[in-house]
Amino acid sequence: MQKRLKRGLAASVLLALASWGRAEDWSAPLAGGEGLQVPLGYLEVQLRRLPPEAQRKALEDPKRLQELISKLYLARLLAKEAEAEGLDRDPLVQAELESHRDQVLAHELLKKVRETPAPDMTEAAREYYRAHPEEFRTPPQAEVSHILIEARGKRSLEEARRLAEEVLAQARQGADFDQLVLKYSDAPKAKENRGRLGWITPNRLKPGFSRQVFALGKGEVGLVERPYGYHVVKVWDRKPARLLPFEAVKARIVARLEGDYRRDRVNRFLEARKNRTLKINQPLLDAYVERKRRELAQQSPGQADSD
Template sequence: MDKDKLLAEVNGKKITGVDYNLFIDSLNPQLKQYFGGEEINKEVVNELVYQALLYQDAIEKGMDKNDEFIQVLEKTKESMLKTYALGKLLEKVTVTEDEVKKFYEDNKDAFKEGESANASHILVEEEDKAREIYEKIKSGEDFASLAKDFSTCPSKEKGGELGTFTRGQMVKEFEDAVFANEVGTVTKPVKTQFGYHIIKINDKNKGRDLAFDEVKDKIATQIRRQKEQEIYSKKIAELKDKYEVKMDI
């Protein structure tokens, strides 16, 4: 809606398209869809009038001078200013198509659809124990039996069998080990946040390579976030040198 359009007036206070648009933008997606549109929604205008009436009443009663309100106002102002400052800091971040193409070419192996694997694992908490079990497997002992005897994962009941999974379903260290090795491989102990895994790769499906046009938006978003994080971290480092910081923890 035209931001300068006059919609109503309450005790001399004008209600314009700016107020209308801000109200619509504040709604959740479902309500926004219901109340939005090119036509002016009378219910929205009525609500803005009701709010303006409450505002006038609050001013008349001096609520804007209330200590509690002033404290809330200062905190709200502080929060809004932080958000605004961050927005201004990051608003100039741009991502070129050349950057996106280079990222795609350098990381083609990461852009696959339907890539999956089937694996079994033995999970233990101690590295020494994991190495001991790995040596037993190398010497010919049965993987499934060792999983049932030593693994701390519920999959031990199935001999460590995890079934089929796609990229993104497992923690990174585990996933990298599975997709980097050939079918039939039993890996050396792999450390993750859960402990140490000895992994047996049972099967793999390479899937298909995703074309540049299918992933360029995702890549652009990833590059933008990386740039924003770098700018943010650099700015925080500068401000830490400029202002005194005390922490009680």
């Protein structure tokens, strides 16, 4: 079958390319053999089932593309044989085909409803911004360096405190903090980063540590006690909490409001149609349930899975 498919591909791809200059013709033959063709739309539908990244990988891999097309062709071939055997006339097969068709059409209709452009949300976004300023306030920041004086396995906690106080005194007297880091810090990466933590926000630190660090002002040095030792901390600079301007967050708010609008529109669309004219044939349902229960009771565990 692979050889037949490859021969069909050569001719079919030329036909597809010839029609490609126009609007996408999803019925254009992409591959074929033995009187059967795989329309281009079949490949598009198959790819749409994959996440975007998987689609990109498939498009860049000729072997993967050929495998996909081969599977589509095989499915068409098997479907043709099934029709020849009359399987398409089986009432349950027909019910499954109709059910699948309904699901596809319902999905496309809801997609159309969801993708209808939302109204201009600028004013609604502005109102949301005014009503929820806490969502758009940046936390305070501090540019921090530290010297770790560790007690675990190196010295007692009291010895660690005395050394930390000595280092703190040197820092307050104007000693070069980077040099103090290199000389005293027990932090594993002190020599690489000179003890610099960069710009940090309160939520990056444990609460007790954070409170003491953010109690320091720009240029101040302090001592922070921890269960494992002490940190001599220097705050190089500070940035206060501030409210981001509306224009900086407008796109984010608009996207959220548009998403809410679309979800609400789909929900209202569905609610208007749910059970609108639904009447259940209860006697038929009851008879079906009873028959199905008896049928399932007669099956041994796992039998249904193997059928």
